[in-house]
Amino acid sequence: MSRARCLGERHTARAILCAAAAVLLVVRVSAQSQAAPYSGIGRTPTATEVRAWDIAIGPSGKELPAGAGTARAGAPIYQAKCAVCHGPALEGTKYGPPLIGSRTTLATSRPVRTVGSFWAFATTLWDYINRAMPRAPFKEGSLTANEVYALSAFVLNRNGIIGDGDVMDARTVPQVRMPNRDGFVPPKPDWIWYERSCRFGRCDPR
Numbered sequence: 670m671s672r673a674r675c676l677g678e679r680h681t682a683r684a685i686l687c688a689a690a691a692v693l694l695v696v697r698v699s700a701q702s703q704a705a706p707y708s709g710i711g712r713t714p715t716a717t718e719v720r721a722w723d724i725a726i727g728p729s730g731k732e733l734p735a736g737a738g739t740a741r742a743g744a745p746i747y748q749a750k751c752a753v754c755h756g757p758a759l760e761g762t763k764y765g766p767p768l769i770g771s772r773t774t775l776a777t778s779r780p781v782r783t784v785g786s787f788w789a790f791a792t793t794l795w796d797y798i799n800r801a802m803p804r805a806p807f808k809e810g811s812l813t814a815n816e817v818y819a820l821s822a823f824v825l826n827r828n829g830i831i832g833d834g835d836v837m838d839a840r841t842v843p844q845v846r847m848p849n850r851d852g853f854v855p856p857k858p859d860w861i862w863y864e865r866s867c868r869f870g871r872c873d874p875r
């Protein structure tokens with residue numbers, strides 16, 4: 670019995686059959702998920718392979734590599750490698766989103782989320798440019814650390830967040846205060862509620 674027919678069904682007998690079919694499906698899927706783990710497939714990655722994938726940069730920036738760059742150094746790189754999609758003034762084109770502005774739109778019913786208006790951490794900007802730009806086959810990940818620092822500095826500078834001679838490096842990128850840094854809800858409101866209620870002795874101590 671097709672799923673589409675089940676969903677549209679009003680007739681009681683059919684509905685019971687549909688429910689039974691759904692239960693059987695669940696039983697089958699869970700039986701499969703308990704099957705023996707795969708064997709003879711894949712292998713443990715080497716340390717070099719793990720290192721090549723392990724490029725995520727967290728808000729503390731402790732994973733940032735050596736290197737440095739300023740907006741001044743980033744400007745010609747941006748024009749050569751990014752402007753074609755993001756526009757010469759970061760205003761966006763049909764090939765890439767704007768990287769600037771729209772700060773006042775966030776609290777409206779049509780928020781425009783750009784690096785300048787929305788992003789909470791400059792480390793995310795570094796990470797994103799490093800892993801995903803320029804967006805073209807085989808070009809992602811092709812930038813050197815110095816280029817990524819310079820391009821991050823350029824985008825931050827054009828958004829009015831840092832000066833055009835400010836050096837961005839492993840120490841300074843995490844210190845950049847993004848305009849929307851405090852615009853996010855806490856990551857785990859239920860946990861915060863739990864901690865607060867504990868202070869009043871209403872929690873269950875574990």
Ligand code: HEC
Nearest residue numbers: 750751754764765766782783784797798802803804805820
């Ligand atoms: C071929 C077009 C193209 C080129 C070249 C390109 N980008 Fe992008 N870029 C995109 C597209 C498309 C997206 C949106 C991707 C998505 O949302 O999945 C994007 C997203 C971004 C974002 C995230 C924007 C946001 O708010 O989500 C940043 C930052 C960025 N690009 C920086 C750069 C930089 C720096 C360069 C130059 C090294 C560059 N891009 C080159 C097409 C391009």
